[in-house]
Amino acid sequence: MSKKSLLARNNDLANTKRQLEILSNGQFSNGELPTFAKKIAVTNQFPLRPKKLEVLQINLGYMCNQVCAHCHVDAGPDRKEIMTKKTMQECLNVIKKTGAHTLDLTGGAPEMNPNFKWFVEEAAKVGINDFIVRSNLTIIRANKKFYDLPNFFKKHNIHIVSSMPHWTRGKTDKQRGDGVFDKSIKALQELNAVGYGIPASDLKLDLVYNPSGAFLPGDQKALENDFKKALKKEFNINFNSLFAITNLPISRFLDYLIASENYEDYMYSLVEAYNPEAVKNVMCTNTLSVSWDGWLFDCDFNQMLNLKVASKVNHISEYNEKLLQNRNIIINQHCYGCTAGAGSSCQGVVA
């Protein structure tokens, strides 16, 4: 597995225009498979429109201590894009007046932003009490300065959502890097120790499962049961829910699909598993995504494809919720990833 981002490797796919070209060509240009726009039009769901805004998902930077093979952010230690305090202040101004009730912090490893704690504390002061932090777990063990994160999370009653591709070391390390499994287990035990994921505790710890390869996630509930049984038996670990998330064909995962000659079959599987019910609740309908430099997107995936919101207002500095809510959501073939089977979102299945 490469230890560098696509960007640092000067990979062709670091160019988002190239990714969009690939997603529009081949099976989708020769008519073998319908485009996402055509598919949702069949059930009168085109154009896709936002519903009530509930979640502001803020990307605090692309820097990460891990280089996961499937990462749609192309995050890693070599990525220097980090949200500045100035942009955070602009976010806080929006948080004061938004109708959204949840602040969802992601990255990269959001905790690596030097102003991470400050930002959480300020957001709490202006009224956010529903925080999500998408933590990769190993960050808690990466450096002494992060050792107190479990207590910090607890203090602000932050809902922790963490990736864990499998309950076995082999499958986890293959996707996320050597040693990630052992460190993740240690971090989960530490989170349990301060009360996270324990039955009857209100400190929530959820895990995210992404398939480690060119296949779709299975039944979320069945996987959750398997994870719970194995993690409890082997490591005495407790957690609340497992979210099964489909890998979207962009960035590093797209690179992998093409290199392993799985791209066409994978797109076929996604289209075959298309579920119109899932379209109703895709996360772009209740979430706005903010990039490290303040641009606004329909979702984190569109952010990584540099598809800014189709609105006069597309930067946090000029945020206008009423205008933004009156927009069409930008879609492309990668959106099939969120509508396959029971659907997929940052909160797991949607249908």
Add this chain to the structure above:
Amino acid sequence: MSKTYYNPADLRKFGNITEWSEELGNKFFEYYGKVFEEGALTAREKSLIALAVAHTEQCPYCIDAYTKDGLQRGITKEEMMEAVHVGAAIKSGATLVHGVQMMNKVNKLEM
């Protein structure tokens, strides 16, 4: 142009068999779907049985399909290989148990 009897892309066309015999095709797929639902056996257990049988039947489409199905269910490669060995053991056992028939015949024919 290379021609082979098996084309991986044909698996996607499996559903087309209903086109030439709609009623029987639909009944088969309805039965097939029902068989693999959660029942007295879990869907996970059924997937492993299907994988083992796919190998003893030496059906390349079924092997592709149930390997992928197993991965989707979080089944490990060790579990999958053990299932294949179960199929192989029954296959070889089925061959060897006929050795008794051979022994019977030899014993009958020999003075």
